[in-house]
Amino acid sequence: MAPPVIQVRDLHKTYVVSEREPGIRAALTSLVRRKTEQVRAVDGISFELAPGEIVGFLGPNGAGKTTTLKMLSGLLHPTSGELAVLGYTPWKRERSFLRQITLVMGQRNQLVWDIPAFDSFELNRAIYRLSSADYRRTLDELSALLDLEPLLRKPVRNLSLGERMKCEVAAALLHRPQVVFLDEPTIGLDVTMQRRLRAFIAEYNRRYGATVLLTSHYMADVQALCRRVIVIHHGRILFDGDLSALVQRFTAHKTIVVQLGDCSDDLRAYGEVVSCEDGRATLRVPKAETARVTERLLADLPVIDLTVEDPPIEEVIERVFEQEATPPAAAGAA
Amino acid sequence: MRAFLELYTQQFKTTFAAMLQYRASLAIWIIGQVLEPLVYLVVWSVVSGSQGGQVGGFTTAEFAAYFLALMLVNHITYTWIMWEYEYRVREGSLSFALLRPVHPIHSDVADNVSSKVITLPGMLLVAALLALIFRPSVTVLPWALVAALPALALAFLLRFLLEWTLALAAFWTTRVSAFNQLYFVALLFLSGQIAPLSLMPAWIQTIASIFPFRWMISFPVELLLGRLTPREALVGFAAQAIWIALGLGLIRLVWRAGVRVYSAVGA
Amino acid sequence: MSLLRLLWIFFRVGVMGELAYRVNFIVRLFQSLLELGTALAGLAVVFAYTDNLGGWRPDEIVALVGVYFLVGGLIGLVIQPSMEAFIESVREGTLDFTLTKPEDAQLLVSLRDVEIWELIDVILGFGVLTVALVRLGEQVGAGQAAVFAVMLLAGAAIVYSFWLMLATLSFWFVRVENILVIFQSMYEAGRWPISLYPGWLRFGLTFLVPVAFAVTVPAEALTGRLDTTTLLGALALAALLLLGSRLFWRAGLRRYSGASA
Numbered sequence: 098m099a100p101p102v103i104q105v106r107d108l109h110k111t112y113v114v115s116e117r118e119p120g121i122r123a124a125l126t127s128l129v130r131r132k133t134e135q136v137r138a139v140d141g142i143s144f145e146l147a148p149g150e151i152v153g154f155l156g157p158n159g160a161g162k163t164t165t166l167k168m169l170s171g172l173l174h175p176t177s178g179e180l181a182v183l184g185y186t187p188w189k190r191e192r193s194f195l196r197q198i199t200l201v202m203g204q205r206n207q208l209v210w211d212i213p214a215f216d217s218f219e220l221n222r223a224i225y226r227l228s229s230a231d232y233r234r235t236l237d238e239l240s241a242l243l244d245l246e247p248l249l250r251k252p253v254r255n256l257s258l259g260e261r262m263k264c265e266v267a268a269a270l271l272h273r274p275q276v277v278f279l280d281e282p283t284i285g286l287d288v289t290m291q292r293r294l295r296a297f298i299a300e301y302n303r304r305y306g307a308t309v310l311l312t313s314h315y316m317a318d319v320q321a322l323c324r325r326v327i328v329i330h331h332g333r334i335l336f337d338g339d340l341s342a343l344v345q346r347f348t349a350h351k352t353i354v355v356q357l358g359d360c361s362d363d364l365r366a367y368g369e370v371v372s373c374e375d376g377r378a379t380l381r382v383p384k385a386e387t388a389r390v391t392e393r394l395l396a397d398l399p400v401i402d403l404t405v406e407d408p409p410i411e412e413v414i415e416r417v418f419e420q421e422a423t424p425p426a427a428a429g430a431a
Numbered sequence: 432m433r434a435f436l437e438l439y440t441q442q443f444k445t446t447f448a449a450m451l452q453y454r455a456s457l458a459i460w461i462i463g464q465v466l467e468p469l470v471y472l473v474v475w476s477v478v479s480g481s482q483g484g485q486v487g488g489f490t491t492a493e494f495a496a497y498f499l500a501l502m503l504v505n506h507i508t509y510t511w512i513m514w515e516y517e518y519r520v521r522e523g524s525l526s527f528a529l530l531r532p533v534h535p536i537h538s539d540v541a542d543n544v545s546s547k548v549i550t551l552p553g554m555l556l557v558a559a560l561l562a563l564i565f566r567p568s569v570t571v572l573p574w575a576l577v578a579a580l581p582a583l584a585l586a587f588l589l590r591f592l593l594e595w596t597l598a599l600a601a602f603w604t605t606r607v608s609a610f611n612q613l614y615f616v617a618l619l620f621l622s623g624q625i626a627p628l629s630l631m632p633a634w635i636q637t638i639a640s641i642f643p644f645r646w647m648i649s650f651p652v653e654l655l656l657g658r659l660t661p662r663e664a665l666v667g668f669a670a671q672a673i674w675i676a677l678g679l680g681l682i683r684l685v686w687r688a689g690v691r692v693y694s695a696v697g698a
Numbered sequence: 699m700s701l702l703r704l705l706w707i708f709f710r711v712g713v714m715g716e717l718a719y720r721v722n723f724i725v726r727l728f729q730s731l732l733e734l735g736t737a738l739a740g741l742a743v744v745f746a747y748t749d750n751l752g753g754w755r756p757d758e759i760v761a762l763v764g765v766y767f768l769v770g771g772l773i774g775l776v777i778q779p780s781m782e783a784f785i786e787s788v789r790e791g792t793l794d795f796t797l798t799k800p801e802d803a804q805l806l807v808s809l810r811d812v813e814i815w816e817l818i819d820v821i822l823g824f825g826v827l828t829v830a831l832v833r834l835g836e837q838v839g840a841g842q843a844a845v846f847a848v849m850l851l852a853g854a855a856i857v858y859s860f861w862l863m864l865a866t867l868s869f870w871f872v873r874v875e876n877i878l879v880i881f882q883s884m885y886e887a888g889r890w891p892i893s894l895y896p897g898w899l900r901f902g903l904t905f906l907v908p909v910a911f912a913v914t915v916p917a918e919a920l921t922g923r924l925d926t927t928t929l930l931g932a933l934a935l936a937a938l939l940l941l942g943s944r945l946f947w948r949a950g951l952r953r954y955s956g957a958s959a
Contacts, residue, residue, distance in 0.1 A: 202795075224800070224801050456876040473896070481750060609729050632746070
């Protein structure tokens with residue numbers, strides 16, 4: 098078995114933040130005495146990534162995802178814990194390490210604004226010391242995958258947001274890094290472009306076996322790309338495993354969608370009514386009750402159609418965040 | 432009238448708060464405003480010293496007085512409105528001003544005056560320090576000092592009106608910095624900033640009398656230093672009044688034309 | 699040598715960014731000529747009343763003005779735009795991109811932006827100083843020219859280190875871009891030989907904001923006024939500041955990446 102590409106053990110990152118009350122008196126006091134608070138951005142996380150995995154790092158804003166990513170790419174020093182990427186200690190920022198990784202940040206550009214993307218690529222070629230042959234080959238492949246041809250000669254500022262993102266991603270991959278860090282890459286993009294970008298990442302991973310760590314708060318990103326998901330909140334890992342297992346473990350309910358003639362019936366006896374519109378009612382029902390409630394609905398009401406679904410993943414995740422570190426499995430289904 | 436007072440007070444408070452935030456930039460601004468007249472002060476002191484203590488009717492000490500007074504008068508009349516409008520047009524934030532039921536010039540004036548209120552103590556302190564070092568000599572004429580106050584106010588008004596009108600050039604061109612530069616070069620030579628106007632070659636002095644620049648800066652300075660006769664002072668006031676009247680008329684025309692252009696292009 | 703290669707690439711990038719705009723060239727040329735004309739006109743007014751300013755003859759001051767424009771152009775060519783871009787990148791978070799590149803961050807940051815139109819100032823400045831030297835009838839021998847070049851380099855190194863140290867402050871403070879304006883304001887004073895200024899101002903223009911080393915010292919080299927102490931001092935200071943700014947930069951980076959001090 099190949100050694101893990103990324104190894105994280107008991108990683109901590111604590112910031113010291115100064116606090117200040119509003120008002121003039123507090124402002125003057127703060128000159129003399131600084132009140133500080135410790136913020137635990139990352140509070141003891143451990144995980145490993147095997148080569149070629151695509152893993153999604155999921156969490157709300159401020160959860161610690163970006164902080165972790167920055168520590169893995171060498172931008173930030175951890176407060177404590179062990180950390181290895183491709184066998185290197187990231188924060189030492191050794192050249193040979195940096196040549197094998199890349200970072201893509203959504204809504205932040207590394208491309209030079211006024212010139213065509215192609216010229217920015219040339220810049221990266223020089224910085225990464227790529228040979229002509231390698232550079233050409235990679236560029237051609239990326240160009241084909243991302244449909245870059247028409248975009249390369251236009252100044253970057255004339256490109257649309259989606260086109261710019263494609264060029265950004267290409268620029269980041271010119272040196273064929275083995276480890277790809279993506280920080281909210283689809284943020285701000287329209288749905289079509291999001292899909293294209295996801296398809297590209299999946300294809301890139303498949304073709305080159307690069308290990309991809311992706312942070313996002315879009316469920317769709319994670320669903321489309323990652324089999325494995327790490328859920329992080331308040332700097333702690335809440336879940337690390339298959340996406341389907343996540344749904345299994347963190348939901349105690351199922352959703353029953355039943356199509357009736359209208360919404361005049363009072364369905365509260367059957368379960369929690371989430372919504373009812375034009376006769377289409379959505380009910381939330383404890384998992385154990387699902388069969389029984391379905392039976393009763395079919396027996397009592399003129400049901401036109403009925404489906405039993407897992408709750409939307411967003412809801413699941415929200416619930417995960419709400420409950421923090423204690424999964425409801427212990428609390429048991431209601 | 433009451434509404435205007437309210438507007439000015441509010442703008443004052445806003446600018447005051449904003450200025451306090453950027454204390455460093457204020458200090459830096461003051462340094463910039465002090466340095467140029469200081470440089471010329473030194474240069475002319477050296478010239479005067481090498482020519483036996485006086486040049487063109489100014490002794491070394493009188494040069495010191497001239498440039499220190501110039502420093503203060505320039506600061507009081509200074510505006511940055513030309514860059515402000517270039518920024519606003521570029522960013523599109525001018526649209527907000529256009530939506531308000533008040534002419535934007537009022538908040539601009541209020542903003543300018545409130546900034547000065549904050550920086551003026553600093554400038555006076557620096558001027559006082561420099562006075563200790565360079566030992567200026569001034570002819571103190573009480574009537575002139577009294578007359579200098581309205582002269583300063585009118586000078587400020589004149590300069591503001593003119594520069595505000597020029598700021599509207601931002602509606603027509605993006606090359607505002609080149610345009611501004613032309614203006615500042617003219618100002619430099621024709622308002623007595625490089626040297627007292629009486630030391631400039633005759634042809635420059637003639638040109639200076641046609642342009643409004645000397646009434647913005649040179650005139651109040653000379654008045655403060657007690658170098659003008661009552662007659663010359665009256666002429667100065669008249670010139671200021673005429674130019675202000677012209678300025679007000681010009682502003683109307685240019686503003687209307689400018690707004691038309693701006694809205695045609697799309698805010 | 700990767701340094702030269704990078705420099706060339708960044709220069710090309712900067713050039714390409716601007717060449718699309720021919721109108722820019724005309725406007726910038728106009729502005730540079732206007733500024734030069736203003737400086738020379740100011741000189742003319744002053745020299746209508748004297749033939750000697752603090753021991754400097756008119757054409758020697760013209761040469762000084764030439765050096766002023768030449769050096770100003772060099773600073774505006776790479777140092778200023780790169781440092782301004784760097785400060786913004788700290789604020790915008792795009793510095794992270796630079797830090798994940800396998801190349802020395804200080805190098806990448808220092809060459810980031812090239813304002814090629816500043817070459818106009820460099821060329822004009824060079825032209826003015828050549829004309830002034832010709833008028834002076836000065837025979838600028840190879841030795842003197844070499845010393846001038848060395849003093850220019852030393853001055854550039856000192857100014858670069860100064861800007862770098864100021865820009866590095868943005869690792870600690872947020873609104874640093876205003877500080878850079880200080881240099882530009884005080885640089886104006888370099889249009890006249892700093893020996894004219896009173897002691898305290900001379901001190902400030904030498905050791906607080908290195909205008910003297912940027913302009914007056916090379917001009918002194920060119921007009922045969924440079925004494926050995928100043929020469930050696932400039933070289934020593936250049937070396938010292940290059941080292942000091944590098945150390946400060948490293949400290950700033952460590953702070954940025956949250957390394958314990």
